[in-house]
Amino acid sequence: MRYLPHTDEDIRNMFDAIGVKDFEELFITVPESCRYDKEMALPDPKTEWGLNKYMAEIRTMMKVTPEHTVLLGAGRYQHNIPSTIPSIMGRSELLTAYTPYQPEMAQGTLQGLFEYQTLTARLLGVDVANASMYDGASALAEALLMGLRIGKKKKRVAMSAAIHPHFREVVRTYFHPTEFEIVELPFLENGRTDFSSLSGEDDFAAVALQSPNFFGVVEEMEAAAEAIHQAGALFVAGFSEPLAFGLLKNPGDEGADIVCGEGQSFGMPESFGGPGLGMFGCKKKYVRNLPGRLVGETTDLDGNRGYVLTLATREQHIRREKATSNICSNQGICTLTAAMYMASLGGTGLRKLARLNYDRSEYLKQGLEEAGASVCFSSPTFNEFVVEFKDDFRPVQKRLMEQKIVAGLDLAKYYPGFDNRYLFCVTETASKEVLDTVISEVKK
Amino acid sequence: MKNGPGRSGLIMDEPLLWEKGKKGRNGMSIPESDVPAAALADELCGEGPDFPDLSEVEVVRHYTRLSQWNFGVDTGMYPLGSCTMKYNPKINEKHAGAEEITSAHPLLDDEYCQGTLRIIYELQNFLAEITGLDAVSVQPAAGAHGELAGMLIFDAYHQNKGKKRSKILMPDTAHGTNPASAALCGYKPVPIKSGERGILDVEQIRELMDEETAGIMITNPNTLGLFEENIREIAEIVHEKGGLVYGDGANMNAIMGIVDLKKCGVDVLHLNLHKTFSTPHGGGGPGAGPVCVVEELKKFLPSPRVDFDGSTYKQVEDTASIGRMHGFHGNYGVLVRAFCYILTMGAEYLEKASQYAVLNASYVKVKLKDHLHLAYDRPCMHEAVFSDKNQQENNVSTLDIAKRLMDCGYHPPTIYFPLVVPGAIMIEPTETESLEELDTFIEVVKKIVKEAETDPDLLHNSPSRFKVKRLDETQAARNPCLCG
The missing domain is CATH 3.90.1150.10 (Aspartate Aminotransferase, domain 1)
Structure with a gap:
């Protein structure tokens, strides 16, 4: 077995040195009653070539292939990824390192994370960003818990019903054993969150909106910030498509106190939903309540600049049950990937790409409307939008699938009364030709 | 006397990203627009972030130089206790990075993604077999996330029995994530001192376990590297008082095929695929922390899970489930790597x-x-x-x-x-x-x-x-x- 270097002779020599005669004696402290008393029923060990064959067979079971254009978004986006990213991020010095607890031999990871924190803070308009959370959904749950820590005695939070349904489910999972109450804010006919019920309230610790929201609708963030702050609550701004902030105002500038969302769009493939990363930042005054890992700048014995993990007194390995979160890792290589992607695009590129995404999605939106579908929400959208078809859309969807286009997410199972409503997502991977095909199939 | 491999190498200096570059450069191709520019209200538009503009070569050199300041398992021996820094096989990277896998959108209907679902289904079964437990969810994104899933299952179990419990027994050798995960579920950790031999003392557990206590969290082998020899007896005491036993599987690498966790009396266990099952640590992540349970607790596992009816793999949700822990299926790419490792090792x-x-x-x-x-x-x-x-x-x-x-x-x-x-x-x-x-x-x-x-x-x-x-x-x- 190529991963296990010991020869029989090595093993005998080691037994002698230890003073045991066999493996049985090495495991002498494991009582008989705890023993695995049969052979594990697993497939026989495979050679590299045998594994390749097995995995190739599994790959043929995928009906949606890399040749398909995927017009589904909803928290996972098909974007172009330059080959520089997998090539450099596959370097084993970065990939096979552990958490940088020994900073002198992990300056690569540490400087990379510091750069990520900085670019993310600039993107989101916050003072501080952490080195990432597991994903956008768990980041939202952590953001609301953070709001409750800051809100001290308050026991309620509110979140918009236009936040990604899975993200809301994760929040409910996290909150289930706690004493905290979650209130859902409905959305208006224009697809934006109705925060009118906040007026007169004063016991919400935090209120969460997502923008662009699950329907792709850009929320009225400044008005929301005012209403939320008037109610004495912290404004948690979520997102699932960070590319939007290349074009739109960022949530920090619009008054958000905590900003969190999914960062998969920045250089990571869909990969059936993971790994991506939870981007997470806040205003400076809340930094001691921030969950997750942070990298800070410092100097070495000679006064040279260097980076270390810092403010660990918030974290579980020091504070144990009083920690700001139980999180003990970040998304590591995904975090550096996001930073490398932001660096590759640059400010100019990010704007250009966001604009292209916007223009192409508007093109499809308009085309579908002309083809007879109705756009459900009148508010401006980014990348994603919801349309309702007069007739059953499924036969059209099937025809498009045969032309290698995955068109639209059926929203009926997410929202009652959303029959025949579909969420479309258009990114730079969808050419005009593909979009025209969709439009003409709908017209048929 | 032998020396280690340490020598000084060629170390290149490299500034921060924004200390280099020039406005107008770019490091990746962007397609030219082939559609008309759409209108966008001025009040929605921002200025875009203040990012540096760099060429492809600048970006590549930047990260290559950064990588050279790092030490990984491929560089040399990494005997970091409790972290299991074993070799991370290269072939697993190839399969996790295969385009059919990476291009799979997680909201495809089941019929279009049978391959990715099959990997989840088979991995669930493999992990159940290796631990001796009955059912598995691969959704938790890291060990601590798996612990949280486990504590949520504890809470769901006790609430289901009609009474929420308020405390949990916690050995002083536990990882900090254990008390932090338990606290998220409202459990107050009751500290247990390890006995003179570095393992748990049965009498102390007998004294502290009561019907207000949800159960115990045990890392076995424990963080002193010792096998908790009394685990069965401890489990019996905890079970007698209606509690559950949580096994922190961080140290599973010592006991595969040797210890049956179910026979030890463990009810819930998380695994760290980035430790025992060889997936790379990535300088801090992504990991994966599947949670494994006995039959009685299966219905509480995070959903969706994957089932197989003999011809089709499908996503299933149990109404008693604690719900979703992650936006989709967890750190799926990590699951693929661990799956390949198990297939290679048998x-x-x-x-x-x-x-x-x-x-x-x-x-x-x-x-x-x-x-x-x-x-x-x-x-x-x-x-x-x-x-x-x-x-x-x-x-x-x-x-x-x-x-x-x-x-x-x-x-x-x-x-x-x-x-x-x-x-x-x-x-x-x-x-x-x-x-x-x-x-x-x-x-x-x-x-x-x-x-x-x-x-x-x-x-x-x-x-x-x-x-x-x-x-x-x-x-x-x-x-x-x-x-x-």
């Missing part, structure tokens, strides 16, 4: 991996115990815990020893953990290190122990062969600079 080599992991740790323990103070001189599992007790008279600390090891070409062991051993030095070689590697490492540690007597300042001034010398962590925390 039952035979997984068991050998555990045997060799214990063999390697036992060998290091025996060879070093006359040189470094050994906290508990008992048969160890996959790791051995030493301390700086013998070096204190020369004013040399665990930290100094760790930093000197770096100059000699090794990543240091885990230090100052577990907390119950002051100045702990926790060595976990893993099974993928050869006898020659171990011997060289042992010789180097012996040399450093001598240096601690003859030249303590050499240790105090270490490391000296890296881009930076010892970094001031106090300054970083006092005046946090978290953003450039």
Whole structure:
């Protein structure tokens, strides 16, 4: 077995040195009653070539292939990824390192994370960003818990019903054993969150909106910030498509106190939903309540600049049950990937790409409307939008699938009364030709 | 006497990203627009972030230079206790990166993604078989996330029985994530001191376990590298009072094919696929922390899970489930790597991996115990815990020893953990290190122990062969600079 270097002779020599005669004696402290008393029923060990064959067979079971254009978004986006990213991020010095607890031999990871924190803070308009959370959904749950820590005695939070349904489910999972109450804010006919019920309230610790929201609708963030702050609550701004902030105002500038969302769009493939990363930042005054890992700048014995993990007194390995979160890792290589992607695009590129995404999605939106579908929400959208078809859309969807286009997410199972409503997502991977095909199939 | 592989190398300086580049450069292709520019209200438009503009070459050199300041498992021995820094096979990267897998959108209907669902289904079964437990969810994104899933299952179980419980038993050797995960579920940790032999004492559990207590969290083998020999008896006591037993599977690498967790009385267990199942740690993540349970708790597992009816794989949700832990299926790419590892190893080599992991740790323990103070001189599992007790008279600390090891070409062991051993030095070689590697490492540690007597300042001034010398962590925390 190529991963296990010991020869029989090595093993005998080691037994002698230890003073045991066999493996049985090495495991002498494991009582008989705890023993695995049969052979594990697993497939026989495979050679590299045998594994390749097995995995190739599994790959043929995928009906949606890399040749398909995927017009589904909803928290996972098909974007172009330059080959520089997998090539450099596959370097084993970065990939096979552990958490940088020994900073002198992990300056690569540490400087990379510091750069990520900085670019993310600039993107989101916050003072501080952490080195990432597991994903956008768990980041939202952590953001609301953070709001409750800051809100001290308050026991309620509110979140918009236009936040990604899975993200809301994760929040409910996290909150289930706690004493905290979650209130859902409905959305208006224009697809934006109705925060009118906040007026007169004063016991919400935090209120969460997502923008662009699950329907792709850009929320009225400044008005929301005012209403939320008037109610004495912290404004948690979520997102699932960070590319939007290349074009739109960022949530920090619009008054958000905590900003969190999914960062998969920045250089990571869909990969059936993971790994991506939870981007997470806040205003400076809340930094001691921030969950997750942070990298800070410092100097070495000679006064040279260097980076270390810092403010660990918030974290579980020091504070144990009083920690700001139980999180003990970040998304590591995904975090550096996001930073490398932001660096590759640059400010100019990010704007250009966001604009292209916007223009192409508007093109499809308009085309579908002309083809007879109705756009459900009148508010401006980014990348994603919801349309309702007069007739059953499924036969059209099937025809498009045969032309290698995955068109639209059926929203009926997410929202009652959303029959025949579909969420479309258009990114730079969808050419005009593909979009025209969709439009003409709908017209048929 | 052998020296370690440490030498000084060619170290290139590299500024921060925004200290280089020029406006107007770009590092990746962007398609030209083929559609008309759409209208967009001015009040929605921002200025776009202040990012530097860099060319492709600038970006590639930047990250290549950064990578050269890092030490990974591929660089050398990484005996970081409790972290299981074993070799990460390259072939697994290839399969996780295959386009059919990476291009799969998680909201495709089941019929379009049978392949990705099959991997989840088979992995669920493999992990159940390896642990001896009955059902698995692969959704948790890391070990601590799996622990949280486990505590949510505890809570759901007790609420289902009609009574929420308020406390949980917590050995003092536990990872910090254990009490933090339990606290998220409103459980107050009741600390348990390890007994004289470094393992849990049955009588103490009997005294503390009551009907207000949800159960116990046990890491086995524990963080001292010792097998909790009384686990069955402890489980019986906990079960008698209506509690559940949580197994922290962080140290599963010592016991595959050797210990049956169900027979030990464990009800819920999380695994760290990035430790035991060889997926790369990525400088901190992504990991994966599947949670495994006995049949009775299956209905509470996070959803969706994947089932197979003999012809089709499908996503299923149980109404009693604690719900979703993650936006989609967890860190799926990590699952694929672990799946490939298990297929490569099979039952035979997984068991050998555990045997060799214990063999390697036992060998290091025996060879070093006359040189470094050994906290508990008992048969160890996959790791051995030493301390700086013998070096204190020369004013040399665990930290100094760790930093000197770096100059000699090794990543240091885990230090100052577990907390119950002051100045702990926790060595976990893993099974993928050869006898020659171990011997060289042992010789180097012996040399450093001598240096601690003859030249303590050499240790105090270490490391000296890296881009930076010892970094001031106090300054970083006092005046946090978290953003450039």
